[in-house]
Amino acid sequence: MKKIYVMTDLEGVAGVENFEDWCEPASRYYDLAREFLTMEVNAAVAGLFEGGAKEILVSDGHGAGAIDPKMLSPRVDLLRGWPNGWPLELDRSFDGVVFVGQHAKAGTPCGHLCHTQSLNWIDLAVNGRSIGEFGQLAMCASELMVRTIFGAGDEEFTKEALKLVPGMETVAVKRGLRKDTGEDLDEKDYKRHFSGAIHMHPERSRKLIHAGAKRAMVRAKKDRKFGIIPLKPPFERVIVLRPNRDSAVKRVSRVSHPTSVIAMMNLPNDPRPMKGE
Numbered sequence: 001m002k003k004i005y006v007m008t009d010l011e012g013v014a015g016v017e018n019f020e021d022w023c024e025p026a027s028r029y030y031d032l033a034r035e036f037l038t039m040e041v042n043a044a045v046a047g048l049f050e051g052g053a054k055e056i057l058v059s060d061g062h063g064a065g066a067i068d069p070k071m072l073s074p075r076v077d078l079l080r081g082w083p084n085g086w087p088l089e090l091d092r093s094f095d096g097v098v099f100v101g102q103h104a105k106a107g108t109p110c111g112h113l114c115h116t117q118s119l120n121w122i123d124l125a126v127n128g129r130s131i132g133e134f135g136q137l138a139m140c141a142s143e144l145m146v147r148t149i150f151g152a153g154d155e156e157f158t159k160e161a162l163k164l165v166p167g168m169e170t171v172a173v174k175r176g177l178r179k180d181t182g183e184d185l186d187e188k189d190y191k192r193h194f195s196g197a198i199h200m201h202p203e204r205s206r207k208l209i210h211a212g213a214k215r216a217m218v219r220a221k222k223d224r225k226f227g228i229i230p231l232k233p234p235f236e237r238v239i240v241l242r243p244n245r246d247s248a249v250k251r252v253s254r255v256s257h258p259t260s261v262i263a264m265m266n267l268p269n270d271p272r273p274m275k276g277e
Contacts, residue, residue: 001095001220002054005146006044006076007088007137010062011103011113012153013037014173014205018195019113025064036202037062037101038071040152040173043206044100044213045073051217059088061133062101086265087140096220096227097141098213102153104160104176105132107183111156112176112197119187122240122250126261127232132157135164139229139261147227150216152209154197167226169216173205174198187242234258241271249273 015036016022022033045056059079060067069078082088090097104111106121116124116132123130126139134157138148150169151161158170177196185193200208220227236256243249251271257264 001052001149001217003094004048004053004056004096004098004217005090005094005141006041006048006056006058006098006100007102008037008041008058008061008067008099009101009103009133009153010034010037010066011101011115012157012173013040013101014200015202016101016113017197017199019191023062023113034066034068035071037066038068039202039206040209041067041100042071042073043210044098044150044152045076047210047213047215048098048217049075051214052221053217057089057094061088066101086136086262087144088137090137090141090144090146092144092146094141094144094146096147096149096217097137098149098216099134099137099151099153099161100209102134102151102157102161103132104154104156105130105135107181108132108156108160108176109179109181110176111178111194112154112174114154114156114176114194115190119191120242122183122242123238124240125238126264127236129164131164132160134161136265138165139231140265142229142231143261145228147220147224148229149220149227150213152205152212165227165229167223169212169219171205171208171212173200173208190242231261233260235261235264237264237267239269239271240274247273 104114106116155172
């Protein structure tokens with residue numbers, strides 16, 4: 001386990017409280033959110049290097065960009081922008097994938113700021129299995145035989161990750177409080193729906209992330225039985241979207257590929273009204 005790919009996001013970071021005030025460039029606490037994320041990433045990076053990593057690529061996965069390059073560990077390289085689509089510049093030269101700041105998938109009870117891609121998405125499923133942003137990259141990594149070994153974010157994300165990749169190391173840094181799915185809300189109301197949470201202090205979260213990332217590296221070198229999701233072709237992707245302005249009907253997009261999750265992930269969406277709605 002020498003070369004590690006670190007995928008980052010902002011909504012799963014301790015102290016990042018809501019979309020409006022923390023997650024957008026015009027938000028009043030956006031710079032502080034970026035600091036919190038970058039420090040969590042640095043904590044993970046330190047643990048990964050202590051566990052034996054020799055090369056780390058940090059991928060800035062937040063929509064508007066959230067890593068602060070000035071604060072980021074000088075020992076890593078930073079990736080921003082994925083012009084070639086999935087698998088987001090991940091390739092077979094990497095030994096492991098790590099997630100920092102990750103949130104649960106859309107509509108997760110007790111998730112915090114949970115969503116999948118856009119707030120307009122209700123669900124994403126591959127071969128009938130509901131997944132989120134974590135699952136998309138973890139499945140692509142598994143097709144490449146790159147192991148997913150660690151993830152930090154909200155508590156429901158860690159549960160989601162362990163269901164998909166049993167045995168990986170996780171660290172929960174906050175816990176959402178809203179117990180329903182928010183499925184029938186419009187995008188504006190959904191954006192505010194999952195804001196309530198109990199947060200770990202950022203300094204304590206960094207200590208746990210550091211220890212968890214190091215533990216993941218040590219375990220992964222000794223135990224090769226975790227980190228790969230079994231994939232069975234053919235593959236079908238189903239995305240359910242909220243109604244648009246012109247209709248009250250939910251929309252669905254279905255695409256498939258006979259052999260490759262990665263190729264399927266790169267197919268365009270073609271949302272159409274759901275039958276029976």
